[in-house]
Amino acid sequence: GQNIDQPTEMTATEGAIVQINCTYQTSGFNGLFWYQQHAGEAPTFLSYNVLDGLEEKGRFSSFLSRSKGYSYLLLKELQMKDSASYLCAVMDSNYQLIWGAGTKLIIKP
Amino acid sequence: GAVVSQHPSRVICKSGTSVKIECRSLDFQATTMFWYRQFPKKSLMLMATSNEGSKATYEQGVEKDKFLINHASLTLSTLTVTSAHPEDSSFYICSARGTDTEAFFGQGTRLTVV
Numbered sequence: 001g002q003n004i005d006q007p008t009e010m011t012a013t014e015g016a017i018v019q020i021n022c023t024y025q026t027s028g029f030n031g032l033f034w035y036q037q038h039a040g041e042a043p044t045f046l047s048y049n050v051l052d053g054l055e056e057k058g059r060f061s062s063f064l065s066r067s068k069g070y071s072y073l074l075l076k077e078l079q080m081k082d083s084a085s086y087l088c089a090v091m092d093s094n095y096q097l098i099w100g101a102g103t104k105l106i107i108k109p
Numbered sequence: 110g111a112v113v114s115q116h117p118s119r120v121i122c123k124s125g126t127s128v129k130i131e132c133r134s135l136d137f138q139a140t141t142m143f144w145y146r147q148f149p150k151k152s153l154m155l156m157a158t159s160n161e162g163s164k165a166t167y168e169q170g171v172e173k174d175k176f177l178i179n180h181a182s183l184t185l186s187t188l189t190v191t192s193a194h195p196e197d198s199s200f201y202i203c204s205a206r207g208t209d210t211e212a213f214f215g216q217g218t219r220l221t222v223v
Contacts, residue, residue, distance in 0.1 A: 033211075042115075042202045042217035043153070087153070097143070097204075097212065099153050 002026045004100035006088050011106045012078055020073045020086050020103045028093020034062055034073045035087040037102065043087055046073070075105075083107045112136055113205045115215025122193055122222055130188045130218045132203030138183040139205035143212065144176075147200040159186055193222040 003025045012018040024032070031050040035043035049055055049064035049071060061074040075082055088100040112135040122128050132142060141160050145153040157173075159165035159180035167173045175197075177189040186205075190197055198221050204212040 035214075040200075040219070042200075042214045045211070045213065048211055096155070096158070099155075 002090075002092065002098050004088055004090060004098055006086075006100040006103045008101070009104045009106065011108060012075075014078055014080060014107055014109050016078050017074065017076050018078060018105065020075075020088075020105070022071045022073070022088035022100055024069050024071070024088070024090045024098070024100075026090045026092045026098055029066060030091040030093065032062075032064055032071050033089045033091070033097070034060075034071075035089065037085045037087060039084075046086075078107050080107050080109070113139075113203065113213045113215045115203050115218055117218060118216055119219045120221070122220070124194055124222055125192055127189055127191045128193055128220060130190075130201055130203070130220075132186045132188070132205065132215050134184050134205040134207070134213075137205075137207040139186070139207055140183065141206045142180055142186040143204045143206075144178060144186075144188050145202045145204070147202065147217075153202065156188075190220065193220070195222045198222045 006022045033048050034046040036046050037043040047062035049062050054063045059076045064071045085102040085104050087102045089097045114133045116131045144156045146156050147153050155168050156171045157165040157167045157178050159178050161180050161183050165178040180186040200219050202217045203215040206212040
């Protein structure tokens with residue numbers, strides 16, 4: 001079967017760095033997405049990785065290792081507004097998005 | 110980035126009535142549109158996938174006669190919840206994909222059936 005695993009909840013301090021991990025097992029791979037979702041709102045796109053390595057975009061970076069079925073989202077200089085759920089999703093061989101359950105990130109002052 | 114507009118953002122309807130939700134891609138041609146439903150404190154659940162000009166493909170357990178999807182053009186897909194019941198109350202989200210693999214999401218529609 002297809003499976004995406006990510007931690008249910010994480011807590012971090014304002015100004016610090018946090019890494020949210022995602023492991024996956026899917027039928028085929030056409031890229032991995034990270035989305036941010038604030039409560040009551042639709043997810044917003046953060047990053048897309050299809051090749052191994054680190055993609056940096058401002059305070060957010062995303063890493064992919066296809067051989068290990070592993071990705072992480074790195075958030076630096078955390079701000080209170082970063083409190084949200086972070087969703088990992090993999091596009092399989094049929095171009096369907098397989099979603100993780102999301103990681104709720106709580107930022108404390 | 111590309112823009113997907115979903116309307117309405119909130120709707121309240123009476124039991125037994127039907128509600129139509131629109132999803133439009135504003136600056137690209139969406140060859141594929143996805144409709145999701147989100148249950149409280151859970152991740153998005155894919156309901157169906159539609160390709161322009163063809164019938165939607167529904168996920169297992171989703172009633173096609175209750176959730177009617179029409180992808181009439183390369184910029185518009187609609188989801189109609191027919192004979193709505195309180196248990197249909199949820200957050201419905203569409204996403205659209207063009208020739209690139211990246212999918213863009215609409216703003217979501219919060220449906221409340223009373």
